[in-house]
Amino acid sequence: MLWSRLAFPLLPMLMAAAPAAAQKFETPLNPAADHTKRYDACLKQARSDPLKALPMAEKWHADGGGLAARHCVAVAMFQAGRYVQAAAQFEAIARDMGQDRPRVRAELWAQAGQAYMEVGGAEKAAEAQGRALELNGHDADLWLERALSYAAMQAWPRAISDLDQALRLRPNDVEILVLRAAAWRNAGNPTRALDDANRALKIASDHSEALLERGFAHLARGERAQAIADFDSVLRLVPPDSKAARRAEAGKRGEPPGAQPSAPAPPPKPGGNR
Template structure:
């Protein structure tokens, strides 16, 4: 195990060990591909066991695959900052092809965002973007997704102009991407460009009529325009199509405010 990783999460490691041994033979370590597939499968329904198995496998020479599985298990356990830190180190030290290293950096960015540290997410994603600017023949560019992710990190820091720049670039590379359009609608709304925000929200919904972010923004824009009935309709549609989404939670709060106020503000 890398010295920088060995003591990074002592409390969780102790909890895993005290919970009972996770035998290395739970993974078919003689077949690294099968061991990795099994370990990653475990992260979905038994992440604590997956972490213990990955640590044991790394001790047996599991290398990058074992380290990646351990980090993904930590992410699944809600240890987002620890997972992100491990993923960044893994991407830095990895000898895997560039597309795989970019994926690991994107996962690190997601971890930092979940941990409430968008500045660290922006840094990790910025590294990935710089690497992705060198095209790999026969491999689709990762730039649009990385730019969208960095835009989210920038918006979370209140840097809407910078976020909009990333989204402009993402959409120049992948026009009509519903996620990028919905995110740009949100940033443009906060920047006060309501007409442009409305156009982006509607374009996103033309691409994906049930996109949660676009429906939320449609309602937000209608509310700011003084169109209470249209705002309510957009948010109700969101509750019908994606009731368990974070956007639906925001829509419920907005609807409650409409009910109290009786009108938009």
């Protein structure tokens, strides 16, 4: 998910959001096509060698690169591990766009939220993600991301509420169901956790994380035999040295799981959108 946020090319929308900046590049010496190539090259460099890309992007901005250059600066900062500065940059770009392009501003606030999460700033992340959701409440991933921020704060009712919204938009998403099962478990309601785990397993019967959550829900309900059956199923599905295997072994010993639910795996890295 994090990669997909930062891989999302904002140039066409940034240009549309800033007509004056777009006109600046509509010249024979620097046509819009060249500007697009420069932005794409800048983002590629930011991901592969951010310390080299950062001064180049900053110079491009000083030379009049506008919002596109500033976005590349922010991505380079993120990739260089300067997460707080990157978050501030993403937020500043979103603010400077005024009331234009709400979906683009939502994406920028979401990128800021992910930058804050990299430094454990769950509260600031949730605030930024809330700004994103005000602009685009139809993006299930945004609800999911803020739910994970609330989970990091152990604010389980808020996390569950956001996961409800994500599931309203993607009702058969197994990953979201598993995360809500974990949230219900941590909120002290293993019966609701069991319901979500069972619902996930109806969609994907061999989903190891859903089996783990069902096992821990059974364990919390005192249903040890059912729990062990689920943990054994996990051990047949996953590599023996994996995190899932370790959690299943711990469950078989009757040990409680860790409090924190895991984020779903990110999508593949090629340059597609989310």
